[in-house]
Amino acid sequence: MANDHAWRDEPPGDAGDNTPTSTSHSQRARVAQALLALSLLLAGVAAMHTGAWLGTVDRDGLWAWTIVSVIGFSIPLVLIQTRVTEKLHDPSLTLPQMLLASTVAAWAYTLAGTSHAVVTLMQALALSFGIFGIDSRPAVYCAAYSILVFAVTMVRQCLVDPVRYQAADDLLLFIFLVLIVVGIVINTMRVNRMRERIRTQKQDLQQALARIEQLATLDELTGLPNRRFLQQALDAEGLRSQRSQVPWCVALIDLDNFKRINDTHGHATGDAVLKWFATQAKTFMRASDIVGRWGGEEFVVLMPATSLPDGVNGLQRLKAMLEAQPSSPPPEGLTITFSAGVAQHAKDDAVAHTLELADQLCYAAKRNGRNRIEK
Numbered sequence: 001m002a003n004d005h006a007w008r009d010e011p012p013g014d015a016g017d018n019t020p021t022s023t024s025h026s027q028r029a030r031v032a033q034a035l036l037a038l039s040l041l042l043a044g045v046a047a048m049h050t051g052a053w054l055g056t057v058d059r060d061g062l063w064a065w066t067i068v069s070v071i072g073f074s075i076p077l078v079l080i081q082t083r084v085t086e087k088l089h090d091p092s093l094t095l096p097q098m099l100l101a102s103t104v105a106a107w108a109y110t111l112a113g114t115s116h117a118v119v120t121l122m123q124a125l126a127l128s129f130g131i132f133g134i135d136s137r138p139a140v141y142c143a144a145y146s147i148l149v150f151a152v153t154m155v156r157q158c159l160v161d162p163v164r165y166q167a168a169d170d171l172l173l174f175i176f177l178v179l180i181v182v183g184i185v186i187n188t189m190r191v192n193r194m195r196e197r198i199r200t201q202k203q204d205l206q207q208a209l210a211r212i213e214q215l216a217t218l219d220e221l222t223g224l225p226n227r228r229f230l231q232q233a234l235d236a237e238g239l240r241s242q243r244s245q246v247p248w249c250v251a252l253i254d255l256d257n258f259k260r261i262n263d264t265h266g267h268a269t270g271d272a273v274l275k276w277f278a279t280q281a282k283t284f285m286r287a288s289d290i291v292g293r294w295g296g297e298e299f300v301v302l303m304p305a306t307s308l309p310d311g312v313n314g315l316q317r318l319k320a321m322l323e324a325q326p327s328s329p330p331p332e333g334l335t336i337t338f339s340a341g342v343a344q345h346a347k348d349d350a351v352a353h354t355l356e357l358a359d360q361l362c363y364a365a366k367r368n369g370r371n372r373i374e375k
């Protein structure tokens with residue numbers, strides 16, 4: 001058996017899902033299953049009493065059987081309905097209900113007299129309903145118990161009442177019952193294997209979706225938020241600032257002479273520099289700032305609740321930290337500097353305009369000699 005839990009309690013679609021919605025879904029499914037079991041039992045009770053009325057079923061013991069059976073099948077329903085079973089390993093009480101069904105059916109078999117063949121049919125039907133709700137191993141236990149209890153009951157009845165329970169007929173009946181039960185168990189195993197495959201596929205899909213979401217928002221090289229994420233964050237900040245007086249800034253950072261690093265030391269070193277810078281920027285900017293890769297060797301820092309002087313200070317701190325690094329990324333002694341433009345968003349201005357201003361200021365920093373911050 002591929003899964004390690006013995007009970008098939010949750011509906012197939014909820015496999016592995018523990019959200020409140022799926023929990024209440026599971027609870028409803030349990031109650032529905034217990035109601036179905038009770039309804040089947042009541043149908044059996046009606047059939048037995050009809051048999052008694054027709055004279056084929058014994059009246060002796062029929063009411064005792066009726067009362068015990070109805071109470072027996074009502075108890076799981078009440079326990080499930082009141083959520084007493086919720087913490088149990090088998091909250092739907094499927095196995096106890098199945099074992100009870102076999103016991104009650106075997107008892108009915110002893111009362112059914114000349115109609116006893118019908119009871120074996122009812123037993124097979126009851127098993128086919130319940131057995132799909134549990135895993136393969138308890139299904140086998142259930143089937144084994146059912147076959148055993150019927151074997152004992154049939155032998156006993158053939159011995160004590162050989163006129164109405166004839167050995168040859170009942171042997172054939174028993175063989176058919178065994179065939180049906182084994183068939184149901186085989187189908188249960190197949191259904192459970194299919195469920196397991198669906199569960200695995202669902203997990204694979206969830207993982208793939210999480211990966212896609214990650215790729216959609218993160219830059220693969222540096223692990224920083226990508227341009228798409230930054231754009232959304234900038235737009236959200238723009239909307240937020242329409243309702244508040246709190247200033248915010250955006251900085252555009254461009255690494256200096258990056259082409260030369262690539263050309264001199266190779267593309268792999270260029271990549272390592274980008275990763276290294278990403279780590280430094282994340283480390284030295286405020287935790288509330290969003291540092292992302294805008295593209296190539298360009299980075300954007302969104303600084304919420306930050307005035308222009310504070311934003312410039314933040315970048316100066318980053319610049320100073322880079323200069324103070326004893327050894328920058330490999331190769332040893334490589335000096336990494338950047339030029340940046342910082343712009344404060346003007347209330348009611350377009351976010352794109354603020355970004356463009358930061359871009360122009362960054363170009364101005366390049367023109368003015370690089371390794372500078374313009375505001």
Ligand SMILES: Nc1nc2c(ncn2[C@@H]2O[C@H](COP(=O)(O)OP(=O)(O)OP(=O)(O)O)[C@@H](O)[C@H]2O)c(=O)[nH]1
Nearest residue numbers: 254255256257258259260262267270271296297366
């Ligand atoms: N290694 C590496 N290089 C990249 C990546 N993306 C862009 N580049 C390189 O970055 C370089 C940018 O060069 P330029 O736009 O000329 O800028 P620069 O050399 O930094 O010069 P200035 O910006 O004027 O200081 C180009 O050679 C691009 O190929 C990347 O992901 N990895």
